[in-house]
Amino acid sequence: MSDRPLLERLSNLETAAAADVMVAMGLEAQVLAPSLQPLGGARMAGFALCAEGREGTDEPGLPTFDLDALVSPGAIVVIATAECGKGAIIGDNMVTSMVQAGARGFLLDGGIRDREALASGPVPVWCRYASPINAHRKWKYTAMGQPVTLPGIWGDVEIRPGDLILGDADGVVVLPREHAEQIVHDAEIHMRAEADIKTAIEAGEGRESATKSSRRLQHVRPLTAHAEIPEE
Template sequence: MNFADRLDACHSSVVHDVMKDLGLPLRVLPRTIIGLEPWMRCAGPVFTVRGRPDPTLDKHNSLLEWATLLSRVPQGRVVIVQPQDDRRALFGGLSAEALKIKGARGYIADGGCRDIDAIAKERFPVFARYATPIDIVSAWRVESYEEPIAVGNEMVQPDDYVLADRDGIILVPGAAVEAVVAAAEQKMETEGEMVKAIRAGVDPLEAYLKHRVF
């Protein structure tokens, strides 16, 4: 199992805790970026995109840029987009279907999305700040791929991994992902023993003193 699959089996809360224990910087994206459906989660190496509004584009060229964006997403990556736009939808149903077929692991936008029902039907994980029917046609273009982008107070680096679930979105440096995943797996195993103890009626203090997690 690769690091992306192993990270996807972890909880963002556990990853946060082990990164804190390892002395790594805690880089969490804004809590206003959430999954379109409660079940949505994704994890893997990131593919960063930055764009901006551009009202000078005609319909053809704006759609050409969007199709190029989808075409450039590599298999096995989680797209993170900084659109520098708080009005339009930066993703929709057909785009979700295209990225799912390409083997992308998810899509995270510091902006809007539309076609929520269609995306949910595709079972493709998408995280965004809001929904809107407004599209990007003749109004938005890509500025860069695979360069550092600012999302909230954090810089997303091209070599980062990301884990997004119902608790939030956390970034893991690529150089530390092996250590973080291994520590998270160990912590979840220990927490499982703690759960068994509590369910068996062991006093919480006694259980904590034995397992040292809560």
């Protein structure tokens, strides 16, 4: 991912604005499930570095150190564990190594350990649970640098290497790389419109009137004929 200015613009967005824009475009399955929670600070923005694995496979699995070598500045390390419940997939030393290489955050549908260290660490870590036991005797990496799927709120979310990841206190959204520039642009406009609506309400205007006069999300061009403009 070479477009650093786009990542900086992404980091100034709210997930709610990006989600509204993507739904209006027809990209509905882009919001991750609320079962994935941040350990500490929730705010993260970067591009996806994908890996996956599973329990019970007879294959030898890929070395965990191979993932460290793939990290580059701006990466959000995304690990699809098939919702592994056997223990921790990542811990403090692994996270420290990847942060040294430029990782901006971690996102996995499994467990972590060293919770206190990760919660107070320099980058956000989103996961399902914490556990003191290392899962790697039961769980193995099966692929790196390939698309993965994580549970979403309106259906499973496909995440491909290079897709943009945005997280904040409301949750995590995935911006498909081929539409990322347009989504960011439209979300910036949408955030300004939402701020204008709030200003009008605070000045005494009714919410319905303020919303309708703002032409909220009317600037968004749907990708399909079935996309709907979200109401609020």
